[in-house]
Amino acid sequence: MTETRTETLEFRSELRQVLHLITHSLYSHREVFLRELISNASDAIDKIRFAALADEGLLEGDHDFKIRLLADEAAGTLTVSDNGVGMTRDEAVENLGTIAKSGTRAFLEKLSETDPEKRPGLIGQFGVGFYSAFMVADKVAVTTRAAGAGHTAVRWESDGQGTFTVEPAERAGRGTDVVLHLKDDEKEFLKEWRLRQLVKQFSDFVEHPVVMDVERSEPGPDGKGEKKTVTETLNSQKALWLRPKTGVTKEEYESFYRLVSGDYGEVAKTIHYAAEGTTEFNVLLFIPARMPVAFRWGEAKVGPRLYVRRVLIMDHCEALLPPWLRFVSGVVDCPDLPLNVSRETVQRNPILDRIRKNVVKSVLKALEELKKDEPEAYASFFKELGTVLKEGVARDHEHRAALADLLLVESVKTEGGKRTTLADYVAAMPEEQKEIWTLSGESREQLLGSPVLEAFRAKGWDVLLLTDPVDEFAFPALESYKEKPVRAADRGGVPDAVGAPPPAEESARFASLFATLASRIPDVKEVRLSSRLTESASCLVAEEGEMGANMERLLRNAGAGVDVKESKRILELNGSHPAVEALRALHEKAPDDPRVESFGKLLYEQAVIAEGSKLKDPAGFAKRVNELLVKGAIDPA
Numbered sequence: 001m002t003e004t005r006t007e008t009l010e011f012r013s014e015l016r017q018v019l020h021l022i023t024h025s026l027y028s029h030r031e032v033f034l035r036e037l038i039s040n041a042s043d044a045i046d047k048i049r050f051a052a053l054a055d056e057g058l059l060e061g062d063h064d065f066k067i068r069l070l071a072d073e074a075a076g077t078l079t080v081s082d083n084g085v086g087m088t089r090d091e092a093v094e095n096l097g098t099i100a101k102s103g104t105r106a107f108l109e110k111l112s113e114t115d116p117e118k119r120p121g122l123i124g125q126f127g128v129g130f131y132s133a134f135m136v137a138d139k140v141a142v143t144t145r146a147a148g149a150g151h152t153a154v155r156w157e158s159d160g161q162g163t164f165t166v167e168p169a170e171r172a173g174r175g176t177d178v179v180l181h182l183k184d185d186e187k188e189f190l191k192e193w194r195l196r197q198l199v200k201q202f203s204d205f206v207e208h209p210v211v212m213d214v215e216r217s218e219p220g221p222d223g224k225g226e227k228k229t230v231t232e233t234l235n236s237q238k239a240l241w242l243r244p245k246t247g248v249t250k251e252e253y254e255s256f257y258r259l260v261s262g263d264y265g266e267v268a269k270t271i272h273y274a275a276e277g278t279t280e281f282n283v284l285l286f287i288p289a290r291m292p293v294a295f296r297w298g299e300a301k302v303g304p305r306l307y308v309r310r311v312l313i314m315d316h317c318e319a320l321l322p323p324w325l326r327f328v329s330g331v332v333d334c335p336d337l338p339l340n341v342s343r344e345t346v347q348r349n350p351i352l353d354r355i356r357k358n359v360v361k362s363v364l365k366a367l368e369e370l371k372k373d374e375p376e377a378y379a380s381f382f383k384e385l386g387t388v389l390k391e392g393v394a395r396d397h398e399h400r401a402a403l404a405d406l407l408l409v410e411s412v413k414t415e416g417g418k419r420t421t422l423a424d425y426v427a428a429m430p431e432e433q434k435e436i437w438t439l440s441g442e443s444r445e446q447l448l449g450s451p452v453l454e455a456f457r458a459k460g461w462d463v464l465l466l467t468d469p470v471d472e473f474a475f476p477a478l479e480s481y482k483e484k485p486v487r488a489a490d491r492g493g494v495p496d497a498v499g500a501p502p503p504a505e506e507s508a509r510f511a512s513l514f515a516t517l518a519s520r521i522p523d524v525k526e527v528r529l530s531s532r533l534t535e536s537a538s539c540l541v542a543e544e545g546e547m548g549a550n551m552e553r554l555l556r557n558a559g560a561g562v563d564v565k566e567s568k569r570i571l572e573l574n575g576s577h578p579a580v581e582a583l584r585a586l587h588e589k590a591p592d593d594p595r596v597e598s599f600g601k602l603l604y605e606q607a608v609i610a611e612g613s614k615l616k617d618p619a620g621f622a623k624r625v626n627e628l629l630v631k632g633a634i635d636p637a
Contacts, residue, residue, distance in 0.1 A: 006167035009093065033136055034189070035202035036129030037080040037178055039311045041067040042206050044084025044176060046309075048147050051085065058147040062173055069199075069212040069234070071190040076182050078189055083175040086146040089154040093166060096130060096142060096156050130178075134160045136189060137180035147174040196234055205239040205310045239310050241284035241331050245272045256284070260305055261329035263292040268374075268381050269366045271330070279354050281337075285330035287366060289377065291384040292327060302326040304359075307333040320356050322399075324392030325363055327385050332359065364402045371406060371421075379419065382408045386468070393474040404481050410444055410465045412453060422481045425462060429484070432497045433461055438475055439489045440466040440550040446612050451536035452490045455499040458534050463489055472551045489532075490611070492544030499531030506575055513587040514573075517600040523568055523616070524604060530572030537577040538603040540569045540611050549611045571604055579603070598624050 045065045052059050062083055070079040087095060133140050138159060145153035153171035158164035171177070180189075188194050192214055199210050211233050217225040240248055240256050257267050268289040274282045285304060294300045303326075306317035310333065320332055337351055367389075371378040382389070392403045408419035425436065437456060441447040447465045456463050466475060478486050493501075507529055514527040521527075525543075533539055542548050547567055573580045580603070587596045605621045608614075615621050 006165055008163055008165050010163050030132075030135040030186075031189075031198055032202070033132040033180075034080070034195070034198045035312065036132045038067055038199070038203045038206060038210060040129060040178075041080055041082035041084060041176070042203075042208055042309070042311065044082050044086070045208050047085040048083075048174070051147070057149075058174075060147070060173060065208050067206070067208055067210045069195055069210065071192070071195065071212070073187075073190050076187065076190070078180045078182060079177055080180075081175065081177045083173060086151070086174040086176055087144040087154070088146045088151060089166060091146065092142065092144055092154050092156045096164070131160075133178065133180050136182055136186040138183050139181040141179040141181070142176060143169050143171055143179070144176040145171040145174050199234040202312045204235045205237065205307065205312075206235055207237060207239070207310055209233045209237060210235045239307075239333070241272065241282045241307075241333055242310075248272070253286075257286045257329070260331060261286065261288070261292060262294065263288060263329075265290050265292060268377055269370050271362050271366050273362070275355075275358055279334070279336075279351050281332060281334035281355055283330070283332050283359060283362065285328050285332075285359070285363065287363070287370070287381070288327055288329075288385070289381055292329075295327065295385075300326050304328065304330045304332050306337075307331055308337055309333075309335050319352055320359055321363070322360065322392065322396060324388055324390075324396065324403075325360065327388055328363055360399065364399065364406070367406050368402075379408060382406075382419070387470050390468065390470045390474040394470065394477045400478065404478055410467065411462045412448065412457070412465065413462045416444060420464075425464065426482050426484055428462065430459075430461065434495070434497075435485045435487045436464065436481060437461065437487055437489045438464040438466050438471075440472055440475075440548060441612050442550070442553075443467055449610065450490070451539040451607070451610055452532055452541065454534040454536060455494060455532040456489065459498055461498065469554050472548075472554060488542075488548060490540075490548055491542045491546065494532045499534075501531050502529040502575060510573070510575060510580075510584055512591070513584045513596075516587060516591065516596060517571070517604075520597045521571070521601060521604050523566075524571045525568035527571045527573065529575045533572060533574035533577070535574075535577075536606075536610070537574050537579045538607040539572050540604075540607040541572055542567065542569050549613050553613065571607060573603060598627070602628075 045067070048058060049065070065083060068079075068081040070081065071077075072079070139157065140160070141155060141157040143153060143155045145151055151174075153169040155167050155169035156164060182189060189198075192212070195212065203210060211231050213229050213231050215227050216230050218228050219225060238252075240252060253270050253272075254267065257270075258264055266289040267286045269287040271283060271285040271287070274280070292300070301316040301318075302323050303314070303317040303319070303321050305312060306314040306320065317332065321328055332355065334351070334355060337355075367378075370381065386408060389403055389406060393400055393407070396403070404422055407422055409422070409425075410419050411425065414420050422436070429436075439447050439450060439453065441450070444465055444467060447453075447467070453463055466472070475486055480486055510529055514529075518524055518527045530539065532541075540549065549569070552566065575581070579599075583596065583599050583603070586593060586599070590596075602621070602624050605615055605624075
């Protein structure tokens, strides 16, 4: 039945609440209105294409599917037009009034209570997305005609203030025209450059062409420029992630990487696959060869772009990748993913969790392949981005073992600038070595001079040198690797296989001296004979499980708000060293001689310097050293 009159229908009284929610709360950027309307148009075309499989007559001979933008600066209107399935009068009233009829609370409750499998699969369905147009328009008019013989066009119009009108209209063919009467301060959306920018940003990979008529100057017969109107396609329609890997060139991958990452560096690894089964989705991700520009400026964001049916939903979907993979960029496209009412944030749901697990597993596998097949390329990658991966070792128990296999670490036995893997370290361990030994500090050079390494060197055991601040958090969290405990060389004792404990009579010989030193050096928790020193006179160690010197320095340097209580460490002395033996003899002869305390403090201060810490009393240290110099010069014997 054809309508012949104009009807004015009232929205429920909640409409103003609904529009306020949509225009002020559900979208963080008003320009997404164009994404929503193009998405609606694309879905309308998909619907008619599907319907035409059963009834080709619905197409009425029009197979040239397009989404057309028309900017009329004189009228102040922007039109988004499609030749999709269109709507009847009743469908226009129902589809364009759904939210207003259901009410704010009822709509939200209905959406949350609906079975996910029964929710609309097309995210561009008229509803919330359509109403985003009121963010930039003070009036919206929709002229639409449903596909199929016998249908006539209808015009729907509203200013969003409580009512809308429906009346008969004229339209040559099926489809929908959405006309936005833009607000005075939103006329930027009539500019050609702005529309191109938004289509490129949000809808570049929509399957159907988004076109616009533009004026171009072309040379005429007389050599003078003539203005002509030409139709240009604004979107590339090249959804690389939906194409088979064999059909994508290296140049296309590189170009796409630059587009999604904003980085012009090289790609170390490309991950491209389609997941099938219970959850179907397409993935195209890139692992950079070097640190992206965003990292250098401190602007790195987590997560790839999330598309649904080629329409951009989120620039960075944090739910798809953990923070320790924030250097990975690309696209994940899942056509059946449930979205929340705004489509700017994704609901936490089992489908998303499955996608995340699959994607993380794929990235870790790609990194392992890079490490195995291109060790030099992986070493270059790890040098710049390994710190980020180590964050995962410290925080992510689920993936800790896989990440441990990806670690590259310097060691006493590696050449300067070279690194070894934990697997290679373990494979090279002598049979009597049962633990993985580490030593943390600010630089390789400082660590190689540490006296705590002497017993390990004497045994030929390797020690990992940890100079990255995050190592202090990652390796304790690792705890073990391939059933080999990870232990710090400067904490606790060392196994007998490294350094045998001193005989009881030897300890007894030094007991009185050590008691005196412990009472006169307030920063020392204990003084004991060392089983790890072979050349140096002294070193400092922490109890097993306590904070080491390097961790204390890191936390103290972290700045305001970090309260680090200075812990007392254990002073270990080498009983076979001439200086320690001389101090023992002096104490035995004259326990109250002030030189006992002075020389004891010198041994302690040497150990403080060797561990990379600062002296509390550098002036006192210099005075004690000078006294020794004077003594040596006057009485060299």
